[in-house]
Amino acid sequence: MSPKPRANDVKERLVEAAIRLIGEGGPEALQARKLAAEVGVSTMAVYTHFGGMAALVDEVARTGFLRLSAWLAEVGETEDPVADIFSLARTYRQAVAEQPQLYAVTFGQSTPGGKRATLSDLTTEEGREAAQEGLEAFDHIVRATERAIEAGRFRPADKYQAAAQLWSALHGFVTLEASGHFGPGEQGIEHILIPLGITLAVGLGDTVEKAERSTEAAKAAWRARNRNAGQGGND
Template sequence: MTPKPTAAEVKANLIEAAIRLLSDGGPEALQARKLAAEIGASTMAVYTHFGGMSALVDEVAREGFRRLSANLGEVEETDDPAADILTLALAYRRTVVDNPNLYAVTFGQSQPDGQKAALGDMTNEETRQNLSDEGIEAFDYLVRGAKRVIEAGRFRPAPEFSVAAQLWSAVHGYITLEVAGHFGDGENGVDHILVPLATALGVGLGDALEAATRSAQVSIEAWRAKEGNIGT
């Protein structure tokens, strides 16, 4: 006889089911009835384990941040912190492009079943303590990256939270437009928009054009080699 799943297992199954529904059908597919059917339970499972759809959407957003953090954490630091910033951006892009509907919920751009994930100001050291640990962890990869570039003298001295937020804004804005289909298919936008954008932003933050261009080239070549996309 198959043992009855624990409460923790049911919660995890509901979160995974929610992510599948988002991936396959978009935010409109994320409904209590469909979630329950996905795991072979009644709709009461959602309310028993989460109290309602609002808390479940928050947990889905947390899982989105967990996955983003895991991918950002795989970016190895090199002796070129400016190149590492672009590599973080490429890892960020890959994560979102692989499941754009999940990240539309994670970043509050869509509201399944009328519910929006709880968000707040990650750039304020005081108020961000009220936010999810998962969201803070993901953003802090950019904060650490910004701090390393500043300390290396490549960017002019500035608060690393502000610099990280500028980098985040540029990268996320690019990804949002790419996912919407504005930059064509495949890697076209990476070469013609994201890399020049990162270079221009680096120069604006104090880097020398030649150094910024070289770091961008180092990053994209290493990323393509790792991803097996050389020549694309």
């Protein structure tokens, strides 16, 4: 007789199956019956491990934030914090582009089974205390923003609020691009995302010349990362 799977194993398999169903069929594909069949358990397992579909959706969102944080952690830090912000933006865009359905749930843009992920205001101390995984992902942008302020590239400001401005613009771009508003391929990066980033950097206190140099540094870093990963060197 096969050993009985551990509770944590079943829970993880349910989350992975939920992400797979959402990715293949959109938010409407996440149903307790389909999920149970995918994992090979009874529908009661969903309620045993999560208490209901709402908590499962929250767990999917938590997983999405953890994966996004892992992506952003790969960027690392250089001596140019503004270039690092551009690199984080490019990486964020790629992560969301590869799993758009997962991140639609993660950011509360879709509601599987009518359930929306529970989100917090990461610009406030109370909100940050309540959302560790989301904060972990957001903190990569916050840290780069803080470094830009300390380096005199951005004027003194609340680092969370300044980072939230950058995040808002970035996520708006990613959402519109995913909907096809900026054309096929990656042309939106050159035509929209990079000029948008320069505009924001200047608005936060940088100069146009320094911001443009940072974009070129970020492009070079992106090409190098892709070459090292064997993915080519497209801008």
